[in-house]
Amino acid sequence: MFSYNYQPIDPTTNTIRLLRLFQGRRYYNDELICGELFEAEIPHDRDDTYEALSYTWGDPTRTQTITINDQKVAVTTNLYDALLHLRDPEKDRILWVDALCINQQDTFERTHQVAKMSVIYQKAWAVVIWLGKTIRDIELLLEATKALDKMVRRRPRPLSNAEHLKAWIDEGRRFISDERAINPDFYEIRQRALKELLSRSWFRRVWVVQEAAYAKTAHIQCSWISVPTRVFCIMPHLLEIDMDARSQALLEVLPGPLRQSSWWNDTRDLGTVLQKFSSCESTDPRDQIFALLGLSSDCAKDGRIFLPNYQLNTLECIQQTVFFLVFREIPVSDLFTLPDWDLETFRQKLPSLRLCLLEWGISQNDNGVPLVRKLLQEGPRFENYQQVFSDELPLSYLIANGKPMEMIQIFLEHDGLDVREAKNGLSHAALFDRLDLIQMFLGREDADILYDIQDIKSALECAMQSQGCDAAEALFSAVRHRKGGLSQVYEGLLLYQAVNSENTRAITMLVQNGVHPDIPIPHDESTAMLAATNHERSEAQEELARMGVGINREGVSETPISSAAKDGKLESVTCLLGLGVKIPAAIVADCTYWWTNKGRRPETGVEMVELLAKPRIAPWLSS
Numbered sequence: 001m002f003s004y005n006y007q008p009i010d011p012t013t014n015t016i017r018l019l020r021l022f023q024g025r026r027y028y029n030d031e032l033i034c035g036e037l038f039e040a041e042i043p044h045d046r047d048d049t050y051e052a053l054s055y056t057w058g059d060p061t062r063t064q065t066i067t068i069n070d071q072k073v074a075v076t077t078n079l080y081d082a083l084l085h086l087r088d089p090e091k092d093r094i095l096w097v098d099a100l101c102i103n104q105q106d107t108f109e110r111t112h113q114v115a116k117m118s119v120i121y122q123k124a125w126a127v128v129i130w131l132g133k134t135i136r137d138i139e140l141l142l143e144a145t146k147a148l149d150k151m152v153r154r155r156p157r158p159l160s161n162a163e164h165l166k167a168w169i170d171e172g173r174r175f176i177s178d179e180r181a182i183n184p185d186f187y188e189i190r191q192r193a194l195k196e197l198l199s200r201s202w203f204r205r206v207w208v209v210q211e212a213a214y215a216k217t218a219h220i221q222c223s224w225i226s227v228p229t230r231v232f233c234i235m236p237h238l239l240e241i242d243m244d245a246r247s248q249a250l251l252e253v254l255p256g257p258l259r260q261s262s263w264w265n266d267t268r269d270l271g272t273v274l275q276k277f278s279s280c281e282s283t284d285p286r287d288q289i290f291a292l293l294g295l296s297s298d299c300a301k302d303g304r305i306f307l308p309n310y311q312l313n314t315l316e317c318i319q320q321t322v323f324f325l326v327f328r329e330i331p332v333s334d335l336f337t338l339p340d341w342d343l344e345t346f347r348q349k350l351p352s353l354r355l356c357l358l359e360w361g362i363s364q365n366d367n368g369v370p371l372v373r374k375l376l377q378e379g380p381r382f383e384n385y386q387q388v389f390s391d392e393l394p395l396s397y398l399i400a401n402g403k404p405m406e407m408i409q410i411f412l413e414h415d416g417l418d419v420r421e422a423k424n425g426l427s428h429a430a431l432f433d434r435l436d437l438i439q440m441f442l443g444r445e446d447a448d449i450l451y452d453i454q455d456i457k458s459a460l461e462c463a464m465q466s467q468g469c470d471a472a473e474a475l476f477s478a479v480r481h482r483k484g485g486l487s488q489v490y491e492g493l494l495l496y497q498a499v500n501s502e503n504t505r506a507i508t509m510l511v512q513n514g515v516h517p518d519i520p521i522p523h524d525e526s527t528a529m530l531a532a533t534n535h536e537r538s539e540a541q542e543e544l545a546r547m548g549v550g551i552n553r554e555g556v557s558e559t560p561i562s563s564a565a566k567d568g569k570l571e572s573v574t575c576l577l578g579l580g581v582k583i584p585a586a587i588v589a590d591c592t593y594w595w596t597n598k599g600r601r602p603e604t605g606v607e608m609v610e611l612l613a614k615p616r617i618a619p620w621l622s623s
């Protein structure tokens with residue numbers, strides 16, 4: 001394949017290359033297309049120096065040869081066709097054509113020249129939009145479009161943009177109605193032709209958006225027929241064609257009355273532009289972003305300059321864009337961990353990007369702390385947390401999901417700590433055994449105001465239900481030091497809760513902190529060992545025995561082994577036997593009576609009697 005030997009362009013200047021397309025006979029395809037490239041300064045004001053070509057490259061494997069500066073150069077067939085039909089029969093034509101005027105093989109040049117594209121199209125005296133060759137129906141459509149343009153331009157221009165657009169539409173409807181009266185097939189033929197044109201690749205490619213948007217004047221060209229965009233853009237409305245959102249947004253940025261009344265004049269920040277053209281196509285995925293930077297109102301504002309950089313890979317490009325959209329700045333270090341979203345995921349997140357980034361940052365735990373801090377400390381306040389916190393209070397969600405202390409402190413600094421959050425936070429910290437948070441909450445200067453004794457007791461009871469102990473011990477100490485905190489009844493309740501949740505560490509902590517293991521407990525179960533037996537909490541039974549609880553001691557009316565045997569608690573009986581419990585001689589007879597005369601399952605009674613009567617337990621039988 002032939003390629004051109006480029007000389008580098010000085011990136012510190014306002015220099016670009018232009019193509020002088022030599023004149024050639026129209027309607028003849030036998031002449032070689034020739035031209036020359038030369039360097040020129042971008043004009044300060046719009047003048048007649050050059051036109052800019054807007055087109056799609058087409059299939060890169062299908063090429064034709066042209067001659068540039070006496071060098072053979074391969075170009076795609078679509079560009080070849082465009083140059084062939086753009087040749088003027090009487091004079092040379094000056095054009096800016098990206099495939100020829102930028103050295104596409106030089107990443108550095110490509111980066112600094114692409115950054116100038118918005119200015120290049122803005123300063124061109126006209127933009128030519130090449131849509132390919134015509135067919136008969138398209139020729140009829142374009143001729144009708146030109147006729148409508150002449151009719152409307154003869155009328156005085158209304159003062160307001162809205163009235164201007166209305167004048168075009170009203171005149172267009174009259175024109176189409178008159179033509180249909182003469183030729184009934186007029187409407188259907190033109191409608192079919194316009195649908196075919198709108199399906200061409202130009203309307204799908206992302207780079208053409210910038211090219212169209214910055215054009216002061218533009219023409220649609222198919223073969224040798226050219227029509228102004230000012231009239232072409234309203235034809236879909238006149239011919240009642242349903243447009244997809246991407247194509248409609250593209251027509252709304254082309255020069256003409258439609259642009260003057262569209263979103264283009266209201267909101268052009270990068271986030272809006274990316275959403276408007278999210279379904280466009282490009283060969284290089286990075287161009288899905290880079291091609292839109294030049295037409296975004298906030299990419300070069302207040303010293304913030306966001307430029308294309310082809311030295312970034314696609315992921316880095318997306319991450320930089322996410323950071324810019326949220327913080328209006330370019331990250332200058334690797335301080336912030338950013339999501340590894342692909343392009344499609346990034347597009348899906350765009351409508352609620354800031355909230356999605358907060359959710360992602362929270363999910364990263366310690367690595368997400370710098371990002372979460374920046375999100376909460378800079379920019380507008382988050383008013384709606386429901387999406388991030390699954391309708392929970394933020395503090396409760398963060399604790400329940402094991403988020404680091406530093407992240408929780410960031411939220412507390414941002415939101416403050418109201419009474420409801422304070423009480424829920426303390427209980428959640430207890431439930432998930434977060435000693436660091438318990439110490440933080442109880443160490444606050446306003447802790448005595450936020451938490452009364454009942455709040456701390458409620459949190460302590462939550463701690464008893466967890467399998468941890470550190471938070472429970474801190475809360476137990478806090479209750480002990482509050483007036484009216486501990487009582488024998490309350491200590492019994494705590495021991496019961498620890499037994500019932502089989503929190504062996506909490507059982508040990510309570511006993512080591514002075515709670516007697518045989519203290520009476522609530523719920524009419526007399527002692528902790530009896531409660532553990534009745535609820536078949538074998539680990540609690542073993543821990544209580546290790547702490548010195550008498551396994552043979554009677555409760556209100558019976559020993560743990562008697563209670564377990566009568567109630568069919570096989571697991572508890574097995575555990576007690578393993579702990580060396582003494583078995584009263586009458587227990588087998590009692591079991592037989594209970595399990596045959598009280599309407600219970602006799603097979604369980606048989607199993608219980610067999611368990612109690614095994615020879616291995618004979619040494620402990622008493623008279």
